[in-house]
Structures are given as structure tokens and as C-alpha cells.
Amino acid sequence: MSNNEMRLILAGFGGQGLLFGGKVIAYAGLIEDREVSWLPSYGPEMRGGTANCSVTLSDEPIGSPLITDPTALIIMNQPSLDKFEDTVVPGGIIIVDSALTNTPPSRTDVSSFTIPATTSAEEAGLKGLANIVCVGKLWNELHFCERETLDAAIRKAVPARKADMVDKNLAALELGISL
Amino acid sequence: MSETNAEKIVFKRPDSLLPVITNYCPGCPHGIVNRLVAETMDELGIEGKTVGVCPVGCSVMAYKFFGCDMIEAAHGRAPAVATGAKRVNPDNVVFAYQGDGDLASIGMAETVHAATRGEHISVIFINNAIYGMTGGQMAPTSLPNQVTQTSPYGRQVSSAGYPVRVCELLATLDGPAYIERVCVDTPAHVRQAKKAIRKAFQNQIDGIGYSFIEVVSTCPTNWGMTPQDAFAWMRENMLPYYPLGVYRDVVADGYANAAEAAAARAADCPIATQGGAR
Amino acid sequence: MAEKVLMKGNEVLAESAIRAGCRFFFGYPITPQTELSAYMAKRMPKEGGTFLQAESEIAAINMVYGASASGARVMTSSSSPGISLKSEGVSYLAGADLPAVIINVMRGGPGLGSIQPSQSDYWQATRALGHGDFQMVVYAPSTVQEMADYVYRAFDIADKYRMPCMIMADGMLGQMMEPVELRERKTDLPAKPWATTGHQHKREHNVANSLYLTAEELDRLNHERFERYEEIKATEQLSEQYLCEDADIVVVAFGASARIARNAVRAAREQGVKVGLLRPITLWPFPVDAVRATIPQAKGYLCVEMNMGQMVEDVRLAVEGQAPVEFFGRTGGVIPTPNEVLENIIALNEKVGE
Numbered sequence: 126m127s128n129n130e131m132r133l134i135l136a137g138f139g140g141q142g143l144l145f146g147g148k149v150i151a152y153a154g155l156i157e158d159r160e161v162s163w164l165p166s167y168g169p170e171m172r173g174g175t176a177n178c179s180v181t182l183s184d185e186p187i188g189s190p191l192i193t194d195p196t197a198l199i200i201m202n203q204p205s206l207d208k209f210e211d212t213v214v215p216g217g218i219i220i221v222d223s224a225l226t227n228t229p230p231s232r233t234d235v236s237s238f239t240i241p242a243t244t245s246a247e248e249a250g251l252k253g254l255a256n257i258v259c260v261g262k263l264w265n266e267l268h269f270c271e272r273e274t275l276d277a278a279i280r281k282a283v284p285a286r287k288a289d290m291v292d293k294n295l296a297a298l299e300l301g302i303s304l
Numbered sequence: 305m306s307e308t309n310a311e312k313i314v315f316k317r318p319d320s321l322l323p324v325i326t327n328y329c330p331g332c333p334h335g336i337v338n339r340l341v342a343e344t345m346d347e348l349g350i351e352g353k354t355v356g357v358c359p360v361g362c363s364v365m366a367y368k369f370f371g372c373d374m375i376e377a378a379h380g381r382a383p384a385v386a387t388g389a390k391r392v393n394p395d396n397v398v399f400a401y402q403g404d405g406d407l408a409s410i411g412m413a414e415t416v417h418a419a420t421r422g423e424h425i426s427v428i429f430i431n432n433a434i435y436g437m438t439g440g441q442m443a444p445t446s447l448p449n450q451v452t453q454t455s456p457y458g459r460q461v462s463s464a465g466y467p468v469r470v471c472e473l474l475a476t477l478d479g480p481a482y483i484e485r486v487c488v489d490t491p492a493h494v495r496q497a498k499k500a501i502r503k504a505f506q507n508q509i510d511g512i513g514y515s516f517i518e519v520v521s522t523c524p525t526n527w528g529m530t531p532q533d534a535f536a537w538m539r540e541n542m543l544p545y546y547p548l549g550v551y552r553d554v555v556a557d558g559y560a561n562a563a564e565a566a567a568a569r570a571a572d573c574p575i576a577t578q579g580g581a582r
Numbered sequence: 583m584a585e586k587v588l589m590k591g592n593e594v595l596a597e598s599a600i601r602a603g604c605r606f607f608f609g610y611p612i613t614p615q616t617e618l619s620a621y622m623a624k625r626m627p628k629e630g631g632t633f634l635q636a637e638s639e640i641a642a643i644n645m646v647y648g649a650s651a652s653g654a655r656v657m658t659s660s661s662s663p664g665i666s667l668k669s670e671g672v673s674y675l676a677g678a679d680l681p682a683v684i685i686n687v688m689r690g691g692p693g694l695g696s697i698q699p700s701q702s703d704y705w706q707a708t709r710a711l712g713h714g715d716f717q718m719v720v721y722a723p724s725t726v727q728e729m730a731d732y733v734y735r736a737f738d739i740a741d742k743y744r745m746p747c748m749i750m751a752d753g754m755l756g757q758m759m760e761p762v763e764l765r766e767r768k769t770d771l772p773a774k775p776w777a778t779t780g781h782q783h784k785r786e787h788n789v790a791n792s793l794y795l796t797a798e799e800l801d802r803l804n805h806e807r808f809e810r811y812e813e814i815k816a817t818e819q820l821s822e823q824y825l826c827e828d829a830d831i832v833v834v835a836f837g838a839s840a841r842i843a844r845n846a847v848r849a850a851r852e853q854g855v856k857v858g859l860l861r862p863i864t865l866w867p868f869p870v871d872a873v874r875a876t877i878p879q880a881k882g883y884l885c886v887e888m889n890m891g892q893m894v895e896d897v898r899l900a901v902e903g904q905a906p907v908e909f910f911g912r913t914g915g916v917i918p919t920p921n922e923v924l925e926n927i928i929a930l931n932e933k934v935g936e
Contacts (some may be wrong), residue, residue: 148588148759155588155761163588163759167614167697189838190758193919281588301843321788326590345875353780355652367789373778375651376791378674384636387658388648389778391632392606396652396780414644 126171129184132192134209135227135256136177137201145200145282147178149260152278153270154182162190175204180301182269197267199259201242202223222255237252240304246297248279254297261301267273318342320351320371327365329436331524331531334362336488337430337497338369341401344502345372354397355389357382360413362436362507363405371470380411383418386425387413397508399426408444408468415470422514422562426504429470432521433542440526444468447541452526467545471518475551478509481513483551485491487520489535512555513562520546584763591726592617592756595685595749596625598730599657602737602767604683605631606646606702607655608697610638612664613697614753615687619659639664641887642686643671650680651790653777655737659685662752664696665711672746673712677792679807681740684718684748687756690914696805699753699838701787704892707748708866717811719747720865722836726760729805734736734765739818741772743810750865752888754838754917766881803810814825821869822861823876825851829858829929832876834897835886836862841917843886846923855931865893873900883907886923888916906934 133150135143144165152217154161160183166176179192193212198219200206203226206219213219215234223229224243240262242255251258264275279294319321320417321342328334334461351372360368360379367374377385382400390398407415407429418425422444434452435441442455443466449458459467471485482504496517504515520542522534527539554565570576589597596618599607607622609615619635626633636642642658649656660764665686675682689704690696707720719739723731729751736747778788794800819896824844826832831850835843840861850857853876860876862869885894898907910926912918 126855151588151759158586161588161759161761164754167753167757186844187760187841188848189842189917189920190760191754191842191917252697273586352782353785355778355780357648364793367655367791373781373787374789374791375778376647376678376789376793377647378644378670381647382638382642384641385648385651387605387634387641388608388645388650389652390648391634392649392654393644393654393779413637414641437731517685557755 131197131198131267132195132236133180133197134177134192134195135180135199135262136175136205136209139174139176140145141176142253143176143199143202144178146256146260149257149275149278149282150180150182150269151299152281153220153274156274156277156281157270159184162187164190167304175202177205194258199261199263201255203227204232204252208225218263218266220259220266222259236266238266242301245300246270246284249296251293251297251300254293256296257297258301258304261298262304264298265302313420318346320345322369322371324368326369328362329525331489331534332362333432333519333521334430336494337428337519337521337569338366339362340427340494340498340501342370342397342529343498344505348501348505350397350505350509353395354399354464355393357386357389357398357400359400359402361499362407363401363403364437366401380406382406382411382415383414383423383425383427384490385458387418387421387423390423390425394424397426397505399428399505401428402430404429404431404443404445408470412444412468416474416477419474419514419516420477420479422481422566424508424511424513426508426515428501428504429516429518430521431518431521431546433467434523434526436523436526440523445470445546447545461549469546471516471551474516478569479514479562480516480552481562481565482507482515482553484553485518485546485548485551487519487538487548489538511561518546520548584766586761586763588759589726589762590617590757590759591729591751592687593621594726594730595659595733595751596621596760597764598665598733599683599737600625600629600631601733601765601767602738603631603657603771604655604657606649606654607632608634608636608642608649608656608658608666610636610642610660612661614689614699614756615659615661615685617756618685618687639667640670643668643895646682647671647675647678647680649835650682650777651673651678653774653779655771657683657685659687661687661689661702662691665703665706666774669706669712672718673714673716674718674792675746676712676718677714680746680790680792682746683736684746685733686748686750688750688752688823696915697753699750699917700838700888700915701750702889702892702912702913703750704865704887704889707750707770708896709869711748716807717813717866719743719867720744720750721747722750722863722865723755724837724840724861726755726758726762728863729755730762730764741774743814745810749915752838752839753915807856818864819869819871820863821872822863822886823872824859824861826858826860826876827879828935829856829876829879830856830881831858831884831927832880832882833857833860833884833886833923833927834873834893835859835888836893839886839888842918842920843923845920846927847922849920850927853928857925857927859933862893867894868900870900873897875900877904880905883931884926885909886918887911888918888929889913906930
């Protein structure tokens with residue numbers, strides 16, 4: 126397995142934009158012509174229940190798109206932290222939204238960052254973009270692509286009918302990078 | 305025929321009917337209805353652009369009888385197959401020719417949904433109240449107390465339920481443009497049936513919509529009667545249950561087509577009438 | 583080279599079909615193929631094509647039958663329980679020698695089963711989707727790119743051999759996004775002089791039919807059809823070999839499970855186990871030749887499937903008892919983990935190494 130491979134799980138409630146956050150990262154991989162896979166959880170549990178998605182960026186063909194040993198986690202609710210914390214490989218990274226979880230990660234063999242993503246986003250007038258704040262934080266820690274690629278990925282991932290959301294997403298990225 | 309020919313031909317095989325021997329039993333009205341469909345194709349000059357869909361049942365071999373292109377469908381699926389054919393070549397004339405078991409039992413979903421979609425096809429329905437090809441079992445249109453191989457004590461409505469009146473049922477839908485029930489027991493009735501079948505095809509050519517012609521028919525073989533007795537039994541028992549007549553005719557009602565009639569029916573429903581009749 | 587785009591597998595199946603010249607789609611809603619129908623519903627009107635949500639899977643496949651008889655490139659899609667409903671119509675397509683493309687985005691079974699990924703319709707697709715003696719060409723893509731490539735190819739193969747072709751995907755491949763390079767739009771489609779398009783008095787009438795009441799005639803036609811199948815077996819087998827040249831252990835897996843197996847093979851190589859992956863791309867015709875080519879070197883085979891062991895029978899038939907053929911599978915929507923597969927590789931390696 127490539128050392129350069131990022132296997133990320135984004136997990137939380139349906140409606141938090143986790144699938145979109147994953148899509149932004151997948152687009153970053155696409156723009157840099159890397160191997161990419163994006164896999165959502167699907168089924169009835171998505172309607173208001175927990176949702177997660179697996180994103181892999183690699184320099185080699187990707188095996189399973191379903192990640193069982195993530196190198197990175199973005200966690201936006203407590204059940205997801207409970208479910209995925211133990212699966213992270215040693216040396217991996219966990220980013221947790223403190224506004225939505227009760228207890229911080231307990232692992233000591235990984236880097237964990239508990240950030241007030243939802244609170245900061247709301248204070249900055251970026252309600253609903255905590256997902257992108259977390260993506261910004263993850264980029265700040267891992268630099269999984271070039272900085273300008275990330276902005277370009279936002280532009281690609283935001284659908285044309287929501288083009289007015291591009292700037293807010295870019296601002297949320299900046300906010301996450303600064304946290 | 306050249307004009308100098310002294311003999312005037314007054315009756316001949318329709319061009320759209322191939323010169324083959326059919327597999328219909330003696331006295332079976334299928335032959336009459338096949339002929340009426342073929343005459344219609346001849347008169348409208350449409351054999352070359354007509355595609356027929358035949359069913360599973362006594363008319364299963366009809367692809368060998370009609371001169372137009374033919375598709376043999378699975379049991380009950382003729383309206384779905386006809387839908388596929390019509391959607392691919394909308395300028396063609398597509399008809400389905402089905403019996404009662406095929407159309408009103410195993411294929412009821414396809415029948416109802418092709419009708420409610422208002423597919424621009426013509427469906428010819430032969431209702432003789434019995435499964436003929438398999439040897440005389442109870443059909444969805446078998447009458448109460450009618451004895452068949454699988455209702456040996458007569459159709460018990462307490463357990464087998466009641467016959468389906470298909471014209472009446474389809475007339476509740478918005479899709480059909482024209483629904484008529486006819487029969488072919490007398491020359492006058494045959495002429496009326498021919499008129500109805502021709503109208504069903506003409507409607508399709510004119511883009512008026514889905515047309516459905518039910519022919520109340522007989523099965524001398526499985527009913528165990530002579531052809532004449534079978535017609536008498538049909539008149540006595542079937543016609544009171546399945547009254548002849550027009551069940552829907554949007555043009556006679558003053559509409560240009562089925563869509564206009566449907567829009568008028570739904571006039572009080574804002575979403576259904578958005579953009580007017582389409 | 584076209585630009586790569588990021589798309590879901592289900593959407594790619596739809597887009598690539600359109601690019602292959604498919605303008606008729608008949609379907610019925612079912613998870614997890616939903617995005618495919620939704621994509622067709624959106625795109626077909628803009629392509630001047632037809633999207634029709636049928637009243638049932640049975641109606642949908644019979645609309646496919648009518649459209650195919652009428653000369654069109656036509657497709658339907660469903661997931662396992664819906665494919666069972668289509669089986670009657672597929673048998674009729676085969677019996678009437680009509681081309682069509684059928685997508686199965688598989689989910690767990692039997693019965694209503696689950697909506698999670700599965701590969702438990704292998705037997706159904708390769709042995710008996712419907713009554714009677716017939717086969718379909720069955721492609722099992724394992725990437726979104728292959729979903730684009732093989733649905734595109736399936737239309738050509740279906741037309742060439744006048745038979746139904748199936749794409750076997752699963753919930754995972756259907757839902758996942760990967761970068762994909764889409765193929766160019768086909769404009770030059772093959773002529774179909776046999777189609778029931780209306781004879782216009784220029785030819786004998788065409789008939790699309792699977793009914794033959796004369797035993798000898800049906801016997802002759804079935805033999806002719808199987809001669810065609812022999813030609814397909816000889817020319818259309820497809821597979822991918824990964825590190826098989828020196829492999830003691832050959833893992834055989836298709837579709838989604840091949841991706842997991844590939845991870846396990848890589849991990850086992852890192853531990854010094856000489857293992858390779860043979861990935862059938864055509865499930866019918868099964869790549870017998872590729873399997874046989876590994877026999878002189880291989881000491882054992884491990885089939886990894888998301889079912890209780892179906893393809894393993896084809897591997898055993900190809901290996902003809904010359905090496906042990908073992909099986910590891912998960913069902914119901916459980917996706918095997920690379921570690922589970924790795925453990926099975928190591929166990930088999932120890933067993934055959936003795």
C-alpha cells in the first residue's frame with residue numbers, strides 16, 4: 126500500500142454535508158490526476174440517521190473503496206466517534222467537531238484535533254458549512270493536495286444551481302485551515 | 305385486376321392476410337376478427353407500416369397469418385411489447401390482439417397501465433369466457449355458474465369471485481380515447497365490429513389516443529356446442545353481462561383527443577391542468 | 583483523450599449507454615440502482631429518447647422486447663429481486679434472438695434480502711436467468727471506468743450476436759464515485775434488417791418470435807444458437823491477471839470483491855507469499871483459458887465472493903481437480919475485509935506448502 130495513500134472516513138448525521146465534504150476531497154484528487162474513490166453509506170439509515178462516506182486518494186489503483194482501516198477521520202457526532210475511533214491506523218488523524226460530541230477521542234497513538242467547527246462556522250455567518258471547516262482543518266494537517274487545488278475542488282463540487290455558495294464554501298475552508 | 309376483366313371480384317382474401325391455413329377450430333370467430341383487422345389494414349393502406357403483437361392463447365400463431373410485421377409476446381405482455389414497438393417507431397401503427405386469459409388475467413397490469421398511459425396503440429380483445437388453447441379452463445371473464453374444466457361445478461362466485469368487465473373498468477381511466485364492445489354473430493354485428501376496429505386504427509393514425517375493442521366471442525369447441533348454438537348461448541348469457549356499446553369515445557364527446565378529455569375531467573385539479581391539455 | 587470526470591457508477595452506466603446509442607430505457611424503481619433510472623429520466627428527454635417507468639419489472643422487460651424487436655438499442659436496469667421478475671422476458675429475448683442490455687446492481691438475497699452489496703446472482707446470470715437453454719454474455723466490471731467501458735461494449739456484443747447481455751454490478755460499485763473517462767458518442771449503429779419496423783411492401787414480413795411447435799425446428803435452432811455460443815466462448819473471454827506469473831496461490835474474484843482481494847494480495851506479497859489475483863471480467867463466457875494457464879504454476883486457488891460460493895464451481899470445472907480450490911465469502915451485504923481475505927490466503931499457502 127502506498128505511503129501516500131489517504132483513507133478518510135467522514136461520519137455524522139445525514140444532512141451535515143459529509144458526502145459533499147468527501148466529494149470536495151475526491152475532486153481534489155481528480156484535479157491532481159490521482160487515484161480516487163468515494164463511497165457513501167446508503168439505505169434507509171440515511172434519512173435523518175447516521176451517514177458516512179469513505180474517500181481514498183492514492184497513487185496506486187485503489188482496492189476496496191469501503192475503508193476499514195482509515196488513516197483519517199472527520200467526525201461530526203458522538204455515535205460516529207464511538208463507531209470509528211478504534212479503526213484508525215496508528216499514526217492516523219482524527220478531527221472531531223466539539224460542538225457535536227460529548228467526549229474527546231481517547232486514542233494516544235493518533236493525532237486528534239477537537240475543533241469547534243459548527244460553533245465557529247455559525248459565528249462566522251457560515252451556518253451549515255462545518256463540514257467544509259473540518260475539510261479545511263484536515264488539509265491544514267495533511268496537505269493532501271496543493272492549496273489552490275482545494276479551492277478548485279470546491280468550485281467543481283458545488284453544483285451550478287448553487288453557484289452563489291462557492292464563496293461561502295471557500296471562506297469555510299479558510300476558517301478550517303486557521304483553526 | 306385489369307378493368308377489362310369481365311368478372312367482378314366481390315369477395316377475396318384481404319391482402320394483409322397471408323395465404324395460409326389458420327389453426328382456429330371450425331366455427332371459431334377468431335377467423336372473422338382476423339379478417340376484419342386485415343381488411344382494415346388494406347382499406348387504410350397501412351400494412352407496410354403496421355406491427356402486430358400476438359398473445360399466448362388461440363391466436364398465438366397469428367404472426368403467421370397477418371402479412372404485416374409481427375411480434376409474438378409472452379403471455380399477457382402484449383401491451384408492454386406494443387408499447388416498446390410504438391415508442392421506437394411512433395409513425396408505425398401498432399396493434400395488440402389478445403384473448404381474455406391473456407389480457408384480463410395474467411396481463412391485467414399491462415392492460416390497465418398501457419391504457420392509462422394512453423399509449424397510441426389499438427388493442428383487440430377477444431372475450432369468449434374461457435381458456436381455449438389450453439383446453440377450456442375458467443377465464444377471468446367466465447360467467448357465474450359457467451362450467452369449465454377448472455370450474456366443474458360451475459364458477460362459484462363465493463370462491464372464484466366475479467367476472468371482470470374490462471371495457472367498463474378501462475372506461476374509468478383517463479388514458480383511453482375510444483372503447484367499444486362488439487360481437488360478430490350476425491352480418492350486422494360483423495359490420496359494426498368492422499367499423500369499430502377501423503375506427504380504433506384510424507384513431508391511432510390521427511393521434512387521438514389509445515383504443516380498445518372488445519369482441520364478445522364464442523368457443524364452440526370448449527363450450528361443447530355447435531357454432532350456431534354457441535352464438536345463441538353467447539346472446540343469451542354473455543351479452544346481458546357484457547352489454548354491447550361504446551364505453552368511451554372522446555371525439556364523440558367533443559374533444560380532439562384523449563389528452564383534452566382527460567384535462568377536462570381534471571379541470572378542478574390545479575396541478576393536473578398546468579399548461580393545459582398536452 | 584477525454585477529460586476525466588467524477589461520477590457514480592450507476593450514473594456512468596446510464597451515461598455510457600446513451601453514448602453507445604441507447605435511446606430507450608424501461609425500468610422500475612428499486613434500490614440500489616436508483617441513480618441509474620433517475621439519470622435516464624433526466625437525460626433521455628434531452629436526447630430525444632424515451633425513459634418510461636413501467637408498471638412492473640415484467641412490463642419493463644417486455645417493453646425492452648418490443649423495442650428491441652423494433653430495431654432500437656434498449657436497456658433496462660434493476661437489482662436482484664427485480665431481475666428475477668425480468669427472467670421470463672430475458673428468456674423470450676434469447677429465444678427470439680433479440681439484443682438488449684440488462685443491468686443488475688446486485689443486493690443481498692434470497693427473497694427481499696438486503697439492499698447492501700452482494701454477488702449472489704452469479705448462478706442466476708450465468709446458468710439460469712429464465713427457462714430454457716440459453717446464455718447471456720455477462721460482464722462484471724470492478725471499477726467505475728470499467729462500468730463505462732463494458733456497458734458501451736455490451737451494446738455492440740448484444741447486436742453482433744443478437745442476444746441479451748448483462749452487466750453485473752453491485753450496490754458498492756453502483757454507489758461509488760471514481761474518475762472516469764467517458765467514451766465518445768456512437769453515431770454509426772449497425773443495420774438490423776430483421777427488425778419489425780414495418781415492411782413497407784419492400785420485403786417479406788419480419789417476425790420476432792420464440793415459439794416453435796415443430797420439435798425438429800426448435801432442436802435445430804437451439805443447436806444453431808449454441809454454435810454461436812461456442813464462437814463467443816472462443817473469442818469473448820475477458821479477464822485480468824495481477825501478479826499471477828509466479829503465483830503459488832491464485833485468488834479468483836470478480837467485481838467489487840476483486841478490489842478487496844487485490845488489497846489482500848498486495849498485503850500477502852509484502853509478507854512474502856507468492857500470490858496473484860485472477861479477475862474474471864466476463865462471467866459468461868467464463869475465462870476458462872486464463873484459469874487453465876495458471877494451472878502449471880499454481881498450488882492452490884482461493885475464490886473470494888460476496889455469496890455462499892457460486893463462481894467457485896466454474897473455477898473447479900476449469901481446474902479439473904489439479905489443485906485445491908477453496909472458497910471464502912460473506913453475504914447479506916457484508917463486504918469481506920482485506921484482512922479476512924489475507925488470513926485465508928495465508929492459511930491456504932500453509933496448507934499447500936506442506
